Amino acid sequence: MPQPRMKLVVTGDDFGYCPRRNQGIVDCFQAGGISNVSLLVNASAAKAAADLAKRHNIPIGLHANLSEGVPVCLSLQQTSTLINQQGVFLGKMGFRQALERGQLSMKQVDLELRAQVRLFRKLTGHLPHHMDGHQHVHVLPEVREVFAQVLSELGIPYTRVPVEPGLHSCPWLPAHIYRFYKQVEKDALDSIPVFSRYGIRWPDVYFGLTTMGQNMSIPNLQKALSHALAAGPLDAISGSASGSSQSVVTAELMVHPGYPSLPQEGGCGEGPDDFSQSPDRQYELSVLRDPSLLALYSQERIQLCAFRDL
Template identity: 85%
Template sequence: MSQRLPRMMLVVTGDDFGYCPRRNRGIVDCFLAGGISNVSLLVNASAAKEAADLAKRHNIPIGLHANLSEGTPVCQSLQQSSTLINQHGFFRGKMGFRQALARGELSMKQVELELRAQVRLFMELNGHLPHHMDGHQHVHVLPEVREVFAQVLSDLRIPYTRVPVEPGLHSCPWLPAHLQKFYTQVEKDALDAIPIFKRHGIRWPQVYLGLTTMGQNMSIPSLHRALSHALAAGPSTTTSSGVRGSNQPVVTAELMVHPGYPSHPKEGGCGEGPDDFSQSADRQHELNVLKDPSLLALYCQERVQLCAFRDL
């Protein structure tokens, strides 16, 4: 690494830690190779305890991937009857959750109970509070949910979250229309969440990356492009108040990634088995790119220093 000050402090977060043993192994291999610097744990996933044990063994910085859309609730009182689950006892899914929210069918009190239960389970598994807390499938920035989420983080003094507003998102013609539409809505929800997070004293890196570099869209050139956008954007209207060192010319950023070895069909998940996303060869592709020595060389060249949320 250059002796000069870094231009960027980059948190590379491996999401969905705990999803299955093969995802866990891939994420750990990626961390040991220097490709990621942080993980986000799904506490209701089938291999969550194994993941927490691996994080302890390898000293991997770990946060909570709060999950309201996949699998079953952690809070026992919500497992039999609640607005968050369908007739089979599972969360309503990425779009099902959003549709039920739009119809006014979800109890925010139950959302709060589940979020607090997931933090308690995280602490049981890891022995400490999460260093950061974000939302699986970006549920934490949705209307109403974001107020509850911010209150929980503030009450429990969890300092960092994720604000998925990505520079350059709208100049990516290779993204299919349905993804562009979904990401645009995620961005709108995230922008609306910013004043709420600020009011509660929650912090986040100045720049977010990862929507445009998922799966087969991840490559050394696409990551170089994303980093260039981040360095050009620097501190912006999405910057949290109170990011340590934010008055310095060092950009803080988070890159969301989903590496792993593809899940076996009947091994893993959050109660319903692993989904197509986790079984996809895209997981191995991301793993290979993130471990590529030329990417690590690019970080050196651009003076990008990998770190964890606790280092910001």
Template identity: 85%
Template structure:
């Protein structure tokens, strides 16, 4: 077989969210649509998800969660700046607003992240090979430093840097998503010096913001892949290039959310499933990711799916 032009980690996020999500992710993995998963350890079906990963030999990492549901750390559950009066995390935007107001304790953030890593190890029998952030909390100011320290202490080698090429030329994205994704991109770019300082690694290119839910299609995925391939291994966003030659393999991560719709009151992280999880968007992603035409596109473009653990020889550790 010819050498691949791209090694692509296709990560199914939110593993453990509910039984329907778990089954959809497993079905997608068995169909060749994803190659890696990220586990929400505070989700209601996390134990089932960890067992499914073992049964089907699915590479699994940690989807660190500080924004949805109930904390894992007991001291954070009882009284902390991270929760509201009902004992739940403050939500995607609530967390960000509290952070901007200087109301969050980074010591409590660290306690919760460490507790989630330990619970992941209890559920799976090993440390995560990669660790990213649910709703991109890991690249936020202040949080990114704590997050990097935790990864370094547990020797978790890989993370996600959500900077997507072509993000600003997507007419199908509504204005509110464009604004949110632009802020995610800024936070991610600001995280790069921090992650580099701690010796954390990530693929050359990130994909997935422009192809979430109903925005996922084979043409949109093809567009995203072409942006990534044209950038090459030296995209300017990381110092993790596989090689200096023109024939170097591009490494990339595609974030996806396949699954079957959650049932009301069944799943989530303690508060029940959100609207996105109960919609048809997850099943739409599952269907697109499993399409023979997409798998044929990977072959045509010499894209080889892999897991984070397979990138070890290609991503030399940062100085």
């Protein structure tokens, strides 16, 4: 390929969630549909996922999880502000509500994030090349400061900043989902000065919110790629992965390929959720490895890579 216009990290999230998610992600990687994975270390098939990444040389980072399943840190499994009476995390919205009410201990957030990095290192033999947040918890107020400090101290260079160009022109998104994504975007924008202060880096452009599940199609991906290319390198942001000396746009596409989870097989301690049992996972897998999408990448001079290649 001549000089690429874009270096694109296609990250398969929730690696380790269940055996069928693992297999789908590996199949997608081998077909050239993804270039990077993000591991849930507290998920039921995390060790198997780490072993698969080693066997197939799949670039792997940490999908830090504070909202689903059981904490990794032993001292937080009995009594902590991060869990409910059943001993599991508070959920995507429960975590946010407890944070708004000032009920979460940031010291405990710090302990859990560090415990997850230690487990990641034990499973894979190395530090994560990047670290993001399951259900975007890493960009929430207060949490982002702790998150950035952990990354900085441990030498983890890259994260995800979920601000998607084109989010505001997607009429197919239901109103409640659009509202949630708008809040994610606001939190992510507010995270930029925090991540910059700690020297954390991220790609110029992020997308994937508008192309999840049945919303993923080659026309929608083409539209999202066009928005990303038009956005160009964010040289004004010190944390951007693009330096001022290059014109190549760097981007991350968040995806969730896999085969539908079987009931009672997988999850982070509570069994697989509806999202993972739905056919949407396999639908994403089929789109991502469609030869016409791979041809589009080549035609648009888009080079798939991993965070470690930026």
